[in-house]
Amino acid sequence: MSEPMISLKEITRVYDVGAEKVYALAGVDVDIHNNEYLSIMGPSGSGKSTLMNIIGCLDSPSGGLYNFEGESVHTMDDNQLASIRNQKIGFVFQTFNLLPKLTALRNVELPLIYANIPKDERMVQANLALEKVGLGDRVKHKPNELSGGQRQRVAIARALVTNPAIILADEPTGNLDSKSGEEIMKLFDELHAQGNTIILVTHEAYIAEHADRTITILDGKINTDITKHIKRDVS
């Protein structure tokens, strides 16, 4: 097997609660390869959110080694982490986290601004990303003029627009009705089929079902790590 894209070794995350030390993560080892479709499951308080934050470079581990495409993330400062988040990771949140005052296009354009892409190119890429998620005709709409499913599509377009190495989705269907949820999951399936690496964080088993590999977390450690041996048709 090729070098893993993401490699976590002995990752710990410790919070000081008064005099006590609380281990949100107590030694996690995971390798994630290119074009994997992975879901992370676990009850609340299990540490799955902490794991997601660390994979997403929003948080730094207290101990352990984190390599992202060969670069050691655990030694990076805030600015370098921001760059990784900007270039390599596309976030999709449960509550969409769109800026309410900006149009869909402006929202999708945002990561490109921080990537220092010239304006003309930003517009082209943002429009492309919106078309990709089926919102080519809604670019001028603000979030409150869109349905929940559409908002999440905008958020996915925003995650896709920088062509990130992974898409990190935290309960992406949690705030959607089941029909919109299914549509969003179909979109993730398509994105995976197009070669994207996707990590889903969820506590719903039927959502995790979409992934090829499911990791369950319990008490800050990996409980199970199961890969389905179904060959998908990637053509």
Place this chain on the structure above:
Amino acid sequence: MSKTKRSHLKNTLKESLRMALQAIRDNKLRSILTLLGITIGVFSVIGVMTAIQTLESSINSGLNVFGSNTFNVQKYPAIQMGGHTRNKYRNRKNITYRQFEELSRRAKLPLLVSVSDGRGGRSIKYKDKTGKSNLYVVGGDAWTLRLYNTFLGDGRNLTEQDVDFSRRVAVLGMDVVDQLFPFEDPMGKKFTIDGIGYTIVGVSERKGEMFGESQDNYLLIPITTFLNRYASHRTSLDISVEAPSAELYDKTREEVIGLLRVIRKVPPGEENDFEITSNDELIATFGTFTNGVKLFAIAISTIALLVAGIGIMNIMLVSVTERIKEIGIRKAIGAKRRDILFQFLAEAVFLSEIGGIAGVILGILGGNLVSLAFNIPAVIPIDWAIIALVVCSLIGIGFGSYPAWRASKLDPIESLRFE
């Protein structure tokens, strides 16, 4: 700096500005209230500076009432500050025609020594016509016109003989000509003022207005004739002295002061019982007055801008708190600390700059009301406008730094969770 770095900076600034504009647009009322403080502060200083500059520019030419190398001797100072000192001057001896004659005879250095007095509110009668009752009658001599930088337009000036023989002759200002002789040649015509008849021998050139007042509304008669009609126990004359050159000005002044002390019997060691006034002194006196006003305006606007700055800091802190979620989102998708810092700094600077520009415009308009009132040319104090805008930027940066720094330091995870 490399090209990409520069373009990055340009991009960042442009985006920061756009976001700042957006934020201000989103909170119109709040933004306007905040920048009102800046506007008032800038308005007060720009308004006063504009007003003073209009005055100064006309005063530097306008206060050149006297010819060059000339000074005046009077009982009272030309500009008096504060009323309580007036008693000091009132108890002084009057300057009399006899004193003038003695000074004139004994002084060796002056090019010329002249004497004058005036009486306002007179009205002139010619045939069945009566002029306005605000005429200023000047008693003077052959030098009076020259000393007040006035030129003869027609006819002749007053002569020494006119003064020696107290002739009833007059040189008219153009306002009198306009009123009484619009269609005829005034030369040689006879008129009366306060019951005395005069013959017109000359007309002076038009001088125009200063501070909205006509400089031509006068007529000049011999000082002796003037004293015969108007002298009273309060009559104190103005003596004007012209030095032969700028080099001899100080010496001439010394000589005149020394002689006058002798003539007026001022004991040694006591201060002069008369006032010396020159263009320079008039401008200097005016300068101390305007400097006081300027300092006051600067003090007021400093306080106003300080208060406005605190207002900006307050509103920026509120803005940061309101937008914690937004900051979290921006950070999650790749905004660096610097990007967030710039965004909020730009907003603060932009806010105070808008207020500053409004203040500059209002201040220049308000200050130029003075020029309108006094009918003098309008002025745009570019230097003060630039200073004001620079100060506004500094206020924006100074008071916006802390909120912006706080925003940039926010933890992305906690910010994202914030509802």
